[in-house]
Amino acid sequence: MNAPWQPPAEDRPVSSPTAATGILIDRVRKVYAARNSSAEVVALDDISLSVPKGSILGVIGRSGAGKSTLIRLINGLDKPSSGRVVVNGVEITALSERDLRGARRSIGMVFQHFNLLSSRTAFGNVALPLEIAGTPKAEIEKRVLPLLDMVGLADKRDRYPAELSGGQKQRVGIARALATEPSVLLSDEATSALDPETTDQILELLKQINRDLHLTILFITHEMAVVKALADRVAVIEGGRIVEDGATFDVFATPRHEVTRRFVSSVTGSGAPDWLLEKLQPTQPPGGSAVLRITFKGSDANQPLLSRVSRDLGVDLNILSGQVEMIAGHPFGTLIVSLAAAPDVLRQVIAQLSAGNNLVEQLGYVA
Numbered sequence: 073m074n075a076p077w078q079p080p081a082e083d084r085p086v087s088s089p090t091a092a093t094g095i096l097i098d099r100v101r102k103v104y105a106a107r108n109s110s111a112e113v114v115a116l117d118d119i120s121l122s123v124p125k126g127s128i129l130g131v132i133g134r135s136g137a138g139k140s141t142l143i144r145l146i147n148g149l150d151k152p153s154s155g156r157v158v159v160n161g162v163e164i165t166a167l168s169e170r171d172l173r174g175a176r177r178s179i180g181m182v183f184q185h186f187n188l189l190s191s192r193t194a195f196g197n198v199a200l201p202l203e204i205a206g207t208p209k210a211e212i213e214k215r216v217l218p219l220l221d222m223v224g225l226a227d228k229r230d231r232y233p234a235e236l237s238g239g240q241k242q243r244v245g246i247a248r249a250l251a252t253e254p255s256v257l258l259s260d261e262a263t264s265a266l267d268p269e270t271t272d273q274i275l276e277l278l279k280q281i282n283r284d285l286h287l288t289i290l291f292i293t294h295e296m297a298v299v300k301a302l303a304d305r306v307a308v309i310e311g312g313r314i315v316e317d318g319a320t321f322d323v324f325a326t327p328r329h330e331v332t333r334r335f336v337s338s339v340t341g342s343g344a345p346d347w348l349l350e351k352l353q354p355t356q357p358p359g360g361s362a363v364l365r366i367t368f369k370g371s372d373a374n375q376p377l378l379s380r381v382s383r384d385l386g387v388d389l390n391i392l393s394g395q396v397e398m399i400a401g402h403p404f405g406t407l408i409v410s411l412a413a414a415p416d417v418l419r420q421v422i423a424q425l426s427a428g429n430n431l432v433e434q435l436g437y438v439a
Contacts, residue, residue: 093158094256094288095123095146100155102141102312115141116152117312123305125255128282128289130303130320132296132335138312139292143258146290147179148172160255177205180249180287184261186241188233188248194220194240195229198247205252219247222284223277239270246277250285257281259291263298275301296335300324300399308332321400325369326431342367342406344435345393352436360437361410362418363392368405369429378409381424387411410438 102116116138123129133139144150145157148164157164160178167175188197195216202212220226223243233241242262249257259278263271279302282289293299299306299320307317308331315329324340327333337343342365344352352363368377378389394407413421425432 093122094125094127094160095121095129095290096156096158097121097142097146098156098158100142100145100152100157102138102145102150103153114312116145119155119309119312119314121307121314121317123288123290125288126282126286127304128279128291128302130299130306131290131292131309132294132299132306133292133309134294134331137309139294139309140260141312142309143260143290143292147181147258148176177201177252178254178256180252180254180257182242182245182249182257182259182262184264186233186238186245186265188241188244190233193230193232194225194236194244194247197233197244198251201248201251215251215253216247219250222250222281223247237270238266239273242266242270242274243277246274246281250281254287256288256290259289261293262291264293264295271298272301278302296339300339304400308335319400321369321402321404324399325367325404340395340397340399340404340406344408348392348408348438351438353438354436356437357439359412360439361390361412362437363408363410363435364422364425365433365435366407366409366425367431367433368396368407369402369431377425377427377430378407381421384424385417385420387413387417387421408435 097119100116100119101114104113104115106113119142121129131139131142141150145152146159146164148167151165156166159175162175164172164175189200192200198216198219199212202215217226217229220229223246225240225243225247228236228240236244263274266274275298278289281287291302303320305318306320306323307314308329309315310331316323316327316332323332324336327336344365348363353360356362381387382389389409389411392408392410394405396403396405398404411418411421422432422434
């Protein structure tokens with residue numbers, strides 16, 4: 073592949089602090105003027121993120137949280153009110169419009185609704201950015217055909233978008249994003265318009281591209297299942313601010329912010345079922361049982377801990393809900409259990425369940 077685009081040395085903007093950083097967002101703030109008002113709308117407020125080269129960062133947030141604004145700043149479609157954005161060692165925020173057009177060739181973009189030209193075939197859509205860049209026709213064919221093969225559409229080169237499924241259209245969009253041989257790939261809700269099976273296929277394709285081409289990938293989403301399947305690291309954005317970020321497994325295992333906990337519970341089973349929430353009481357009713365939520369992390373997720381506690385302390389633990397799965401290559405599990413026990417025995421149960429990496433929370437009581 074060609075080396076990422078760089079401006080001439082004498083004109084080169086300020087470099088990132090570390091050569092290992094694919095994307096650096098440094099104290100970025102973005103403010104818009106409100107319509108029909110002198111007030112300001114703060115879209116992003118003091119955002120700082122670092123995405124190492126070759127890694128995958130997922131930015132998750134609800135609608136209006138600032139995700140789309142963030143991605144527009146990274147690809148230079150908008151400029152921050154303050155702060156800087158550095159991509160591939162080049163400060164995007166310091167580039168002229170002419171140099172920015174060149175820099176964008178090293179930044180691929182995948183869109184939610186594909187953005188394909190209906191009058192062009194799959195080949196023609198992938199070739200479009202190369203034609204705009206003035207790439208010779210022979211070189212275009214040499215680049216486009218392997219890309220169509222990579223995304224599994226070699227036999228669909230002459231098909232028009234109307235003849236393709238949603239997943240196939242997104243594969244064309246991904247191939248087009250790779251046509252200029254970028255070193256950074258941005259994804260804007262790339263799977264939200266797809267069914268679950270097709271989503272899994274697209275996420276697997278993006279992971280393959282990351283492995284094979286060593287691309288730095290930053291994607292935005294409102295689906296925690298996408299983060300779980302794809303990201304090395306995750307940042308949670310709310311109200312224009314990063315409220316939590318870290319390694320994907322760590323964020324899933326020990327979410328600190330309430331927004332993160334809501335996102336995580338939607339895919340891990342850590343949230344209590346509605347039928348149980350309706351029955352929970354803050355104090356123990358006569359003959360009632362305590363309800364505990366146990367989060368298992370790492371190797372402890374595969375251990376027969378409940379049976380050991382039941383045997384050692386002579387209590388019956390009733391499993392109300394839960395699941396065990398793999399997150400970022402590590403086992404992770406959540407169980408919600410109930411037990412009828414005297415306060416001193418309950419304390420012993422919690423202490424024994426809390427051994428190792430486990431987190432135990434008492435949710436309340438049920439009759």
